Amino acid sequence: MLRNKFEQQWSVLQHKANEVVNRVRDRHIRLAVTGLSRSGKTAFITALVNQLEHAAIDGRLPLWDAQRQGRILGARRVPQQNLHIPTFAYERGLDSLFGDPPAWPEPTRGVAEVRLEIRYRTRHPLRRHLGEISTLYVDLVDYPGEWLLDLPLLDLSYEQWSEQVEQQLRRPELQQLATAWLEPRWQAEQAFEEKPASELAMRYTDYLHACKRELGLHLIQPGRFVLPGEFAGAPLLQFVPWVWDKPAGEPADGTLYATFKQRFEQYKQHLVQGFYEQHFAGFDRQIVLVDCLQPLNAGAASFGDMQQAIARIMESFAYGKSNWWRRLFSPRIDKLLFVASKADHVTPEQHGPLVSLLQHLVSSGRGQARFEGIETECLALAAIKATEVGKGQANGREFPAIRGTSLDGEPLLLFPGEVPSQIPPAQWWQNQGFDFQAFRPLPMSAHQALPHIRLDAALEFLLGDHLE
Ligand SMILES: Nc1nc2c(ncn2[C@@H]2O[C@H](COP(=O)(O)OP(=O)(O)O)[C@@H](O)[C@H]2O)c(=O)[nH]1
Ligand SMILES: [Mg+2]
Incomplete structure (x- = not known):
């Protein structure tokens, strides 16, 4: 009986102690x-x-x-x-x-x-x-969220990834931006040389930046090419997807294709997987x-x-x-x-x-x-x-508005539009506009x-x- 009671108390104490430990960990x-x-x-x-x-x-x-x-x-x-x-x-x-x-x-x-x-x-x-x-x-x-976009690369081989990019390039607006790196055509078996290869990678990176800037695209891969962090200029970021004639067999070490493929694998291991682990x-x-x-x-x-x-x-x-x-x-x-x-x-x-x-x-x-x-x-x-809530007047009617200062220092009073409460359907884009303006912070x-x-x-x- 006594022992039982002791045991009971002990277990209560232990429970409390565990709670303290958990709390400390919190x-x-x-x-x-x-x-x-x-x-x-x-x-x-x-x-x-x-x-x-x-x-x-x-x-x-x-x-x-x-x-x-x-x-x-x-x-x-x-x-x-x-x-x-x-x-x-x-x-x-x-x-x-x-x-x-x-x-x-x-x-x-x-x-x-x-x-x-x-x-x-x-x-x-x-x-x-x-x-x-x-x-x-x-x-x-x-x-950067862009780094998370790379996660699916872990499941892709260099061949599969290249195939994906090739398919994306069927979109005419992308192809147009891509001409600067797509041409001239490269040979899989040609010997790898540092300078032309890094220049090619640079043109590919410029293309990714242009997709972002000119087309407003976010889904850009590999994500580190546009946001390299501490890896700017590292060979890990110097490869491109293979969108030219496929190699007949497995190209030997030292060829352009084999080097790009190795770098892609290293990118996956060190940058993608490394980010998740570290x-x-x-x-x-x-x-x-x-x-x-x-x-x-x-x-x-x-x-x-x-x-x-x-x-x-x-x-x-x-x-x-x-x-x-x-x-x-x-x-x-x-x-x-x-x-x-x-x-x-x-x-x-x-x-x-x-x-x-x-x-x-x-x-x-x-x-x-x-x-x-x-x-x-x-x-x-x-x-x-960066804004205050105000009221605007148009055609004798009051409308809700926000007031602030544009990035160039101009005073602004505007109604930017109605936010759709769901993913906008196709006709929304024709009928409704949205006038988003950036504001400078208030003093x-x-x-x-x-x-x-x-x-x-x-x-x-x-x-x-x-x-x-
Ligand atoms: N009005 C307003 N603008 C913001 C706010 N947060 C960010 N911005 C704008 O968005 C820009 C990008 O924000 P930033 O925090 O640098 O984005 P990051 O790239 O995700 O770090 C800023 O320069 C501002 O112009 C906010 O709370 N209010
Ligand atoms: Mg930031």
Whole structure:
């Protein structure tokens, strides 16, 4: 009897001890922020750091429980632990935002991180007992979404990939852009020479940039060619798909074909797989930013391409669906937040349709992620609000409008249009237009937190359960 009682108490104690251990483990979290170029990653991380730093004193974050309840005691930047990863240029970003005239932070092109220490008063009875004040370390990691587009390459051979590119080149607008690298024709068996080969790779890279710039395409492969990060100029990025006469047999080592094929394999191993192993595997939570508005402006082709790119990005979270993951590692992401960024570009009554559009864009991948036990959420927000809500007048009628300053410094008052609440059908593109204008940041005081829309809802979803 006595023994039983002892055992019972022991098991209660052990249960509590386990709980403490789990809680202690909870105290460090890696939040990864991704999205295609210009989706707003830099602005988002800058804003998040700024809101956290201000949270204890003058935070305006009512949707974030811990802040509203006054439990946030302070947050500050501390040295990061991964010394090989560049530090996110927070101060430089703020300098631009608070400049005269205010400007957006300079774009970055690789991975970067920043670590924050958050001190808060816990609500958890056991931990309150242990010392009341707790610390949560948050790493924010910024990396280009383009890198995730490369995941399917892991399942392709050089031949299969080349075949895919050849098929894409049937689209006349792509073929037209491609002439500069398609010609002259190359021979598979010709000897590899560094200079002409690297020049060819450079022309191919220029072509990928032109697809992005002129056609608004996002689905560009290999992704590192346009966003090389620290690998700019490395031989790993010097190959092209083989779209000329196929080799008769397996070309010997030292031929152009064999060298390109080896480099493709090395690209897959070091850059694609390497990224998943060294970075992705360590993420606890992931934010995916989507700029839905710019492609609405650019037209049906650009929007369709963005839709495809998002679908492909989502494949990185469908762990069970493919065997990449079993081959690589087991990821541990438990929450996935989709953000329609730059919501301050549209009038407030359009935020509902904007979230709905985002939900449609990510729906299939979201279902898969849920299936893996990942909690997901969709939000429309502005990391840094650059407009005010106003009213316009036309033909004697009032219309909702937003007011701000263009990038060239012109005052703007406009109604950018209605955001479709679903993937727009073909006729939408003929009947409706969308007039998206970029705004420069509003003049702001460095002593106050940056203006935002619903960033606090993002904080609640991302950190709420860790600050109990
Ligand atoms: N109005 C507004 N514009 C934004 C916001 N976030 C980003 N932008 C615009 O989008 C551009 C690209 O953002 P950035 O954060 O550099 O994108 P990244 O390439 O994903 O890091 C910026 O230069 C701004 O013009 C926002 O919250 N509001
Ligand atoms: Mg950036």
